[in-house]
Amino acid sequence: MPAATAQARPADSAAAGHWRTPARLCECRRCGLFQRVPSLLPGQSARCLRCQTLLRRAQTDPLDRALALNLAALAAFILTCLMPLMTVSTAGMVRHANLLSGPEDMGSSGLWELSLVVLFTTLMAPALKILAMLYVLLGLRLRRPLPNLRRVFALVEHLRPWAMIEVFLLGVFVAYTKLIDLVHIDIGIALYALVALMLAMIAADAVLDRQAVWEAMERPGIAHAAIDHAASVARATAPGAQGCHSCGLVCQPAEHDAECPRCGSRLHARRPNAIVRAWALLIAAAILYAPANIYPVLQVIQLGAGAPSTILGGVVELLGAGMYPLAALVFFASVAVPILKVIGLGVLLVSCQLGLAARLVDRTRLYGVVNAIGRWSMIDIFMETILVGLVRFGSVVSIEPGVGAIAFCGVVILTMLAAESFDPRLMWDAAGLNPGRSLASETS
Numbered sequence: 001m002p003a004a005t006a007q008a009r010p011a012d013s014a015a016a017g018h019w020r021t022p023a024r025l026c027e028c029r030r031c032g033l034f035q036r037v038p039s040l041l042p043g044q045s046a047r048c049l050r051c052q053t054l055l056r057r058a059q060t061d062p063l064d065r066a067l068a069l070n071l072a073a074l075a076a077f078i079l080t081c082l083m084p085l086m087t088v089s090t091a092g093m094v095r096h097a098n099l100l101s102g103p104e105d106m107g108s109s110g111l112w113e114l115s116l117v118v119l120f121t122t123l124m125a126p127a128l129k130i131l132a133m134l135y136v137l138l139g140l141r142l143r144r145p146l147p148n149l150r151r152v153f154a155l156v157e158h159l160r161p162w163a164m165i166e167v168f169l170l171g172v173f174v175a176y177t178k179l180i181d182l183v184h185i186d187i188g189i190a191l192y193a194l195v196a197l198m199l200a201m202i203a204a205d206a207v208l209d210r211q212a213v214w215e216a217m218e219r220p221g222i223a224h225a226a227i228d229h230a231a232s233v234a235r236a237t238a239p240g241a242q243g244c245h246s247c248g249l250v251c252q253p254a255e256h257d258a259e260c261p262r263c264g265s266r267l268h269a270r271r272p273n274a275i276v277r278a279w280a281l282l283i284a285a286a287i288l289y290a291p292a293n294i295y296p297v298l299q300v301i302q303l304g305a306g307a308p309s310t311i312l313g314g315v316v317e318l319l320g321a322g323m324y325p326l327a328a329l330v331f332f333a334s335v336a337v338p339i340l341k342v343i344g345l346g347v348l349l350v351s352c353q354l355g356l357a358a359r360l361v362d363r364t365r366l367y368g369v370v371n372a373i374g375r376w377s378m379i380d381i382f383m384e385t386i387l388v389g390l391v392r393f394g395s396v397v398s399i400e401p402g403v404g405a406i407a408f409c410g411v412v413i414l415t416m417l418a419a420e421s422f423d424p425r426l427m428w429d430a431a432g433l434n435p436g437r438s439l440a441s442e443t444s
């Protein structure tokens, strides 16, 4: 059976470029269908024939524009780290905060777990992602390419969901509106730089054609082994063909060498132990959801008297203050999203294990939504970091973090990991739609 050709969508405006992407075989990451992605003009995109997942969007100048935007992001990141984020004052006392103040104060309050998570998601992951992208994009321009380009680019793919600048910025916004009544606030240069950083990072992701990067790595000296694209068409129809998890190349792994010839990653037909891992992480998240909502996430101590506040308590306070849109935002991100994720993933896992064939396209879309929204629950944690870092005015007014925040942060991270562990192609396997694959063969 020849591999079918994915649907190509025309560009919004007439593409003037002469450059076209090469036609390549691929395995859809969401449903496991092998298909041919046709040659595309800049601005055109190709979607999976079966589940409509985006397979590739061709870009004008797919590497150089991303390089320029990553350089801009680096400049904004350096400015964000060096300048003050906010300055608050009350009763003649002034306090400056930068990106590090919150995590430092969280650590000194004994909540070092939270401090590490915030440091990783707002500083380390974005910095690593920008530097790794610059290393890859600059390294590919050199006549003698830099070493380890494949590994560094695979690292970027793993870091992508954990760099949370846009979620952090929303957390800063919520913290700002909560602080207005409590203290006087001046916004620092770092906050403007943070907005620029977020825009540059989103744009850099949007203009990058990841497949074009992997194709640029096919030249000798970078690729792990020789790649024969003509032969891969025959491979896709043979039993045992696999799409590489990291770079998407369709391979026919030999018994002795189960490594992708292009990126060197280990090949697996499906994510290993996907269902067991996803269940374990999901159950752990559901258990932590109770303490996350019962224990206070923060405590405002004003003139010696303190009132601990839970996540729902925070929403009620915002409602009481008349900030309805903000209350809706915090309720959605902190209360609704974790519940929807746990229920959504549970439904996907059960329907997969029962081998249901109904609404597969809808369930695949649900997986995409569950996977994408999880990180937005971190708004509450980031807001708290800002509040704790800024409001430290002794007995006049100060904000202390609560243990509920650790449990809540655990819920967010565990549900993100659970969604990443699950492999939506298993639902299509279980329904018997991927020839030669069944759920039993993956789990045994």
Ligand SMILES: [Zn+2]
Residues within 6 Å of the ligand: 028, 029, 030, 031, 032, 033, 048, 049, 050, 051, 052, 053
């Ligand atoms: Zn698909």
Ligand SMILES: [Zn+2]
Residues within 6 Å of the ligand: 244, 245, 246, 247, 248, 249, 260, 261, 262, 263, 264, 265
């Ligand atoms: Zn690969």
